[in-house]
Amino acid sequence: MKFSMKMKKQVFTSVLAVAVVFVSSAKMIDLVTEIPVPEISGTPVPIQLTNLEPLQQTAPVMQVPEGTVNLASGKPVTSSDDWPLIGDLEYITDGDKETGEGYYVELLPELQWVQIDLEAPSTIYGIWMWHFHAQRRAYHDVIIQVSDDPTFENGVTTVYNNDFDNSAGMGTGADLPYIETNFGKLVDARGVKGQYVRLYSDGNTTNDSNHYIEVEVFGATN
Amino acid sequence: MERESNVDGFFMNRRDFLKKSSVLGAAGLTLGTGVPKAKAAGPNDQIGVAVIGTGAQGTVLLNSLKNIPGLKFHALCDIWEYNLKKGMSALRGTGTRPNIYENFEEMLEKEKDVDAVIVATPDFWHAPHTVACLQAGKHVYCEKMMSNTLDGAKSMVKAARESGKLLQIGHQRRSNPRYRFVLDKFIKETPLAGRIVNVNGQWNRSLSKSQDITIRKASLLIPKEKLQQYGFQDMRQFLNWRWFKGLSGGPISDLGAHQIDVFNWFLDAVPTSVTASGGRDYFKDREHFDNVMSIFEYDTPEGTARAFYQVLTTTSAGGGYFERFMGTEGCIKISENPSFTKIYREPEVDMEKWKPILGKGLLRQDKATAPAAAAPSAGTIDVRESAPLAAYDIPVVLNKPAHQPHLENFFEAIRGDASLNCDGEHAYRDEFAIHHVNKSAEQNERVVLKPEDYEI
Known part of the structure; x- marks a missing residue:
């Protein structure tokens, strides 16, 4: 039987736009992407964090310049875990946001990162990510950085950091931990420039592994 | 890489x-x-x-x-x-x-x-x-x-x-320390709820959490011959064995077993009868009931206790999953989710029984129901309504994964350092009545369980 509450898919309609944007004069539009069907399974595990964001109930909203596209689509992904057993790093940019078995990549415990090479210097307005949404859980120390340096040793800009206790040792972040949902997490990257996007996490409230289903990086090639 | x-x-x-x-x-x-x-x-x-x-x-x-x-x-x-x-x-x-x-x-x-x-x-x-x-x-x-x-x-x-x-x-x-604390301190040592006459429990799971598990990637599928070798008709049955007769007992055993076990454990008794109703009222293609409501009668040393349990797979209404022990002096509501756990005190109860417990910090009054917060403000009070009960929180938190203490107990028992908290002999008795819930619902009749029925 089909799930009667199935979400109406929202499709990003500007994928054919020319990837050159003039921010100062560009028309601003709502950033929209395909929202996967909600699908929760398994026994719930209580989330014992005191500073959680309220549960996301609808798709997040953000305005971006017209012509913004998902620069991460199909782009290569590397990771601090060079050999995930479950899933493949390619899943992260394959456009498939469904949850459950076969749709996520699982990385080693402790602080791990994945890195997307946009293959060209870019201006980034939004980063939309889904770690794992088949269960209500929150990932620890979610940090997102952008750089033109693939080693992230120079010219690093942090656009999101919810490591409230600096357990990752990369500085205390002001962003709040959040509960994973099918709506994903949309981060305002405020037009940061860079070719590489690196996302960190350090386990989650259910287990100590790290997971990714999809990461979209919305922007324009410089 | x-x-x-x-x-x-x-x-x-x-x-x-x-x-x-x-x-x-x-x-x-x-x-x-x-x-x-x-x-x-x-x-x-x-x-x-x-x-x-x-x-x-x-x-x-x-x-x-x-x-x-x-x-x-x-x-x-x-x-x-x-x-x-x-x-x-x-x-x-x-x-x-x-x-x-x-x-x-x-x-x-x-x-x-x-x-x-x-x-x-x-x-x-x-x-x-x-x-x-x-x-x-x-x-x-x-x-x-x-x-x-x-x-x-x-x-x-x-x-x-x-x-x-x-x-x-x-x-x-x-093996959950919060459950064990509540049983030891507030049911056995100082029965805060008084005589427990009624129990209810539920696991209400929303529609979105009750869907079939599917695998859409062809590379992950198991060949049908192999599935059948191991007792599954196909991949859907392999992934969703919980919905199929012959493979499981359905939601009443899948979810209810945990909580009906707590009924028995806290009451220190096993049911003398089961009466149930259930149906495939939403998921028409599932072999097991998608919702079941059941009543268990107990013969406890203090007299008869009657317990109601429901498992629903189309709604999360009513606050998810918990067990609630309702006595003459109060109510103990407990859940694996600590946020669902509270102890409530009836207003007319003599506080002398509670004072030592509160004094030792074994319970903490919920601020929202403390006397100052509960004092009436200006306006009309409808005297037909009962005042909300004073509520108390239990300051025992499990800071490990939910299954870890039970596994630890198993290995401690292997080493000879502990007794099993749920050995097969006891679990058989605790699960015995659950096996009769679907039968009662299917046949629309009360099933009487005699002491000798529990023997092996």
């Missing part, structure tokens, strides 16, 4: 696995030390462990097992390669590398250093797996329900008796 290090490489070439994984050393490295000296453990005071069934629940257990010192993982067994990868992945970073098997008999034949087996397979496989392991001289931790049939459950108890090995059943609330 080494792009050639594909995940499937492990199964095609295990030498590569050893070569590429920087954290791995010799097979089955110890996860930790510092536990009491083993009485029944293997060499080097470690307990050799194997896991049969490394799917969703098996992985949950592995994520607890890897936190327990003194275990040595020898083997993982599952018929689905993907599940074996999940099991291996759960153990990554621990410096351990168990052998993998599809066939449990082969595993038992080859893995001579295994002391204890964790069984987390679908319910209809519990008895065959457990009995074989016990007969092979292994201690067994088996997930609940013991079996989808009473005969299966009986065979497990008999095998444990005959082998002399330990059999722990996965009713993990029995």
Whole structure:
């Protein structure tokens, strides 16, 4: 039987736009992407964090310049875990946001990162990510950085950091931990420039592994 | 990154696995030390462990097992390669590398250093797996329900008796420190609720959490011949065995078993009758009921107690999952989710009974129901309404994964340092009535359970 509450898919309609944007004069539009069907399974595990964001109930909203596209689509992904057993790093940019078995990549415990090479210097307005949404859980120390340096040793800009206790040792972040949902997490990257996007996490409230289903990086090639 | 290090490489070439994984050393490295000296453990005071069934629940257990010192993982067994990868992945970073098997008999034949087996397979496989392991001289931790049939459950108890090995059943609330604290302090030592006349409990699961599990990637599908070899008609049945008769007991046993076990445990009794109603009212294509409402009668030393339990799979209304013990002086509401746990006091109750407990900090009054907060403000009070009961929080929090204390208890018992919190003998009695719920609902009749019915 089909799930009667199935979400109406929202499709990003500007994928054919020319990837050159003039921010100062560009028309601003709502950033929209395909929202996967909600699908929760398994026994719930209580989330014992005191500073959680309220549960996301609808798709997040953000305005971006017209012509913004998902620069991460199909782009290569590397990771601090060079050999995930479950899933493949390619899943992260394959456009498939469904949850459950076969749709996520699982990385080693402790602080791990994945890195997307946009293959060209870019201006980034939004980063939309889904770690794992088949269960209500929150990932620890979610940090997102952008750089033109693939080693992230120079010219690093942090656009999101919810490591409230600096357990990752990369500085205390002001962003709040959040509960994973099918709506994903949309981060305002405020037009940061860079070719590489690196996302960190350090386990989650259910287990100590790290997971990714999809990461979209919305922007324009410089 | 080494792009050639594909995940499937492990199964095609295990030498590569050893070569590429920087954290791995010799097979089955110890996860930790510092536990009491083993009485029944293997060499080097470690307990050799194997896991049969490394799917969703098996992985949950592995994520607890890897936190327990003194275990040595020898083997993982599952018929689905993907599940074996999940099991291996759960153990990554621990410096351990168990052998993998599809066939449990082969595993038992080859893995001579295994002391204890964790069984987390679908319910209809519990008895065959457990009995074989016990007969092979292994201690067994088996997930609940013991079996989808009473005969299966009986065979497990008999095998444990005959082998002399330990059999722990996965009713993990029995080892949850908050549950044990409430039972010891507020039911046995100072019965804060007074005489418990009624109990209710529920597990209401929303529609979005009750959907079929599906696999859409063709590369992950198991060949039909292999599925049928292991008792599944097809992939849908393999993934959703909980909905099928012959493979499970349906939601009343899948979810309800945990909570009805708590009814029995806290009341220190087993039901004398079961009356139930249920239906396939939404999921028409499921063999088991998608909602069940049941009434259990108990003969307790204090008199009759009547308990209501419902499991619903189309709504989360009513606050998820909890058990509530309603007495003449108050009410104890408890759940695996600490936020659902409260103790309520009837207003006319003599506070003398409560003062020592509050004085010791064993309970904390919920600020929202404290006298100052509850004082009426200007306006009209409808005297027909009962005032909200004073509510208290329990300052005991489980700071480990939910299943870990129960697994720890199992291994402590193997070492001779503890008794099992839920051995097969007790679990059989606790699950006995649950086997009659679907029958009562199907036949629309009350089922009377006599003391002798519980005997094996």
